[in-house]
Amino acid sequence: MAFVNQNQILQSLIAEQLVSDPASARGRLLKEAARLFRDKGYERTTVRDLAAAVGIQSGSLFHHFRTKEEILKAVMVETIRLNTALMQAAADSEESPRGKLRALVRSELESINGQTGEAMAVLVYEWRSLSESSQVQVLELREIYEGLWLSVLEELNELGQLKADPFIVRRMLTGALSWTVTWYKPERGGLTLDGLTDQVMAMLGL
Amino acid sequence: MAFVNQNQILQSLIAEQLVSDPASARGRLLKEAARLFRDKGYERTTVRDLAAAVGIQSGSLFHHFRTKEEILKAVMVETIRLNTALMQAAADSEESPRGKLRALVRSELESINGQTGEAMAVLVYEWRSLSESSQVQVLELREIYEGLWLSVLEELNELGQLKADPFIVRRMLTGALSWTVTWYKPERGGLTLDGLTDQVMAMLGL
């Protein structure tokens, strides 16, 4: 797994029909939906906005999705599936616990501030707009993702390298890393994604 | 300032008409609005919901506020004013830079998870629902608040006690502390607010 690149991972997920091909009609709609939901919020985004973004009429949307909420759910589900796979590969490519943690931080920062950033922001900020039954289903997927983090953090803790409780560190990191979407602008300042990762590791004394 | 308590601060802000008296009609509405906006989101909360929460009809709301957005803005403005004053008093009550930082972390955690928690969550998660002109006004108030943090963090940095850049540490803390609202439940587990503050300080190696 160590040298599998990001595009190979995406391709295999598409082949398994776990995420939509970004070139397909469904994939393009989900991409535009993520952008609109992040920019305006789920409630302020109308089905007319969504349809216009992919160049169709609002009535035609309901041929692809039964409800507006189904679109929100699909954005979230596919985003978690993709990022769990990317995260797993990032952790597997490192040997030491510290290296694995750095890879996870780097990978999550990339998810939040890169290609899937819009969808990741939706996952954090539009959670309440999901119906309760959908929340349960998305939460199940999310647990696999969180398990990756906890196993690495617990390993570091057993080595005495972690200064606080692993569960709490993960929750602090969840908040801290997702918040970067509101202020981190790689193009403006001199801070690269690797530089930002270094700052996070330094803050943890690692 | 060292021994001024929280209630005295609230009373003096009410006297200066910088925040509404929680017992007044306006104050009670803002309290209910904060709760509804946090629970359902600004867009999903209707003026009928707001009116019902204080026992009046929806038309009567517009005697107190010209628009629904004005209510959101008032929740945010009054929350920042109150918490800036509480934060200032907390920092002033300590001598050492480390002590001041701990007081700020403790104070912000209390704001987020205590009495003003509903309004603080609104400040973080409903930002986009504010019109651009209102965003500018609220941002100005927010800068005073952030200045308090930065002066303490820069002091610690000059003493060589901070492991990462002060600006970045503040932003990480903003995300990490505000995120506690999604998981920290003082009544359930054994972790107190002081215990949580200790974990944050330990994570920073302080």
Added chain:
DNA sequence: GTCTATAGACTGATAGAC
């Protein structure tokens, strides 16, 4: 300062033609 009644705009979703 609160009420009732409603204007006027917008919403998600459906039906049936092509």
Added chain:
DNA sequence: GTCTATCAGTCTATAGAC
């Protein structure tokens, strides 16, 4: 698979009586 047309419901805000 997309179109047009529209339904039925909901929304913020206003007007005028009390």
